[in-house]
Amino acid sequence: MRLKSTVVRQLLPLAPAGVVFLGLFVAPLAYFLVISFWSVRARIMRPDFTIANYVESWSRYGDVLLRTLLAATAIGLVTTLLAFGLAYAIRFKAGRLGPALLFVTLITLFGGYLVKIYAWKSILGRDGIINMALVGMGILDEPSPAFIYSTAGVVVTLTYFLLPFAVLPIYGALRSIDDATLEAARDLGARPFAVLRDIVVPQCLGGITAAFTMAFLISAGDYVTPRFVGGGAALMGNFIETQFSLGFNWPMGSAMSFTVLAASLLVVLAFRSLLRASFRP
């Protein structure tokens, strides 16, 4: 009896958070998964058990899915590389400037998702800064839409948005590396690159994986950035969003969501094992 009451007392404070997690995250996702097997007739959603939505996700949106995964991989890799470089510079190279660099990283963390996308739209856009400057200097005769209507615009903008989020887990991992180990390796004659490859990177694989996973998954599901700076380069997120805003085909949108998620998970797992295999400590 007494044992039971202590267990209850231990678990009770977790209950409200559990309600939020289960009731507003797990349950909606589970229900969403169920819906993906439903069908739509005469614009009305009906309970069913069909895999038609998944088949259509692959057959009709296969090329979009591939483009999305490629873009997300590019964003994930560029973001992770830049984040690692920055975190490494803050931790080992910047000296007294380090805390200042970390502070700037942290304040840009929540500096507005839409604001950041808008900022890049006004830099890359038809009437944007780059175009105005190029026309002003006489390099271009008239503004070119080339900067904004491309996957490159999406990669730049999302990398910009995700970078501060990616720096944190990597910096966290780098912070716990013991300076003495690095010095010992150097004293024993290891070259800087060897130290980086054999000691630093293997010890922050967890942080690197977390950064890539987050950057990849968020990019794979984004629809706002492609819409504003991607122009014609519509990604899977745009087609999913359309199923809910214009198409009213929720089962289709649900199947597409889980298709992206499953494909993304495969890419992330592949990245993980590749990373682990190439940097075995």
Next chain:
Amino acid sequence: MIAMRVSDMVWLGFGLSVMLFMTLPLLLVVLFSFNQSALTSLPLTGLTVDWYRRLFALNSFWPALKNSLIIGFTVALVSVAVGTLAALALSTMPARRASALLSAVTLPVMLPALIIGVSLICFFVRFLDLRLSLFTVILGHLVIALPFVVLIVHARLATFDWAAVESARDLGASPWVAFRTVTLPIVQPTIVGAGLVALSLSLDDFVITFFTIGGGNTLPTLVWGMVRTSLDPTINAIATLLLVLSIGSTVIALRLSRYRS
């Protein structure tokens, strides 16, 4: 020796250029919000606050601000209460179980907001038969704000000295009194900091709001409507305002969690 210094300078140069990449676009937005010309081009033609005046004269601005603040503060308060309780419970658990639960709790942060948004709209509208409103937006924001609060408060409690609480308990204080007079004053700055992070997340969220609000606007959905139509400098003004709100609360949050050391 000289080679070392050159490599250090290269690293520092790299760090500073990434820093420029991270800050310059936002600085441009702020700069153009005060630019006289309606074109986003340099050099500036003169300083003005006209765009702010125009923004404040917009009929849709004030209700959006009000909605954003109602949602933001409710989300901050609820997620702080729920998250602190959870973090306290986790910190008294065996480390392995606690870290397993923590990684489960942070799953919503990893998922694209789009998928959280659309799964919530299906769940609310079809399964629960709820009418979409500010209330459903608050529920949606809790999903993404709570993990941050739990993580931040739990990280603080990891370095917390429980001996002080135990001695209070030994001296006859009830668990509640010990919590209020010993634990709370020590972790309070972190809790306020976590609340401000939750507030900035909520103020900044567009995607989940977009799907769960039904009618009406928050500041981000208002910006969305404006960006869709044009590059109007009023957007620079509202964007600057959003920046000040979210960066302001982040800076205060960082200040408060400095008490950590």
